[in-house]
């Protein structure tokens with residue numbers, strides 16, 4: 355189905371699948387790797403991809419989804435920038451009989467008929483792994499500052515929740531400040547600079563992603579302190595720049611979050627378009643890294 359004879363894209367006529375994908379943005383190394391994975395997997399599967407970047411704004415994502423409905427794509431996939439507020443636009447897709455796949459991030463809606471499946475990580479579990487490391491690898495009082503992802507995003511909400519659950523095991527670990535740094539390096543740096551001015555005796559930074567942790571490293575160095583030693587750093591993602599900082603000892607522990615979802619997404623899309631049953635939840639498998647493990651893993655790291 356090379357599109358000969360009037361199949362002007364948009365899911366009509368031939369058997370080429372057209373997918374509309376509404377991406378969150380390009381805020382982090384994770385997101386860049388995720389976008390690349392989706393574009394490459396679509397190409398490999400022969401799926402025609404319409405791709406949009408919402409620059410971390412929900413209204414842009416809603417507009418993109420609406421335009422995919424108008425273009426009558428075969429399937430819509432998106433990674434919701436925040437959890438709430440999706441019902442109206444997803445109802446439009448449902449009424450147009452266009453299946454929706456959530457990828458990477460979930461939505462908060464009572465109506466589970468609005469999407470076919472959700473492919474992505476268990477963010478609560480990631481937060482727990484971060485908290486568990488801190489509980490098991492430190493002694494004595496720990497004053498923690500937290501750099502959150504963007505307000506209302508599933509990974510920000512869940513990574514906070516899982517972390518808090520685990521550190522509850524120790525009375526002497528306390529989150530003394532917590533602010534959103536929007537999953538960006540610049541955001542992490544700015545919030546960390548403010549924390550260093552306002553909050554005495556910081557022992558630990560818990561950043562919801564590598565990029566914010568890398569921004570925090572810059573702020574800590576600028577304040578004349580040694581990242582990884584004077585102030586310990588725990589992050590989530592395990593992108594290359596994060597792993598390099600971990601190998602150097604500037605980050606102490608990283609919880610992995612796998613961005614390479616493209617192939618699984620295309621497989622799910624093919625099934626959903628063919629009307630086959632798919633599981634309603636597909637969880638990504640992932641691990642954690644210490645500094646030694648980062649050194650060993652880096653040479654083969656793809657992103």
Ligand code: GYE
Nearest residue numbers: 381382384458509537563
């Ligand atoms: O951890 C962060 C990105 O939704 C899992 O979004 C994703 C998160 C990822 O900006 O780096």
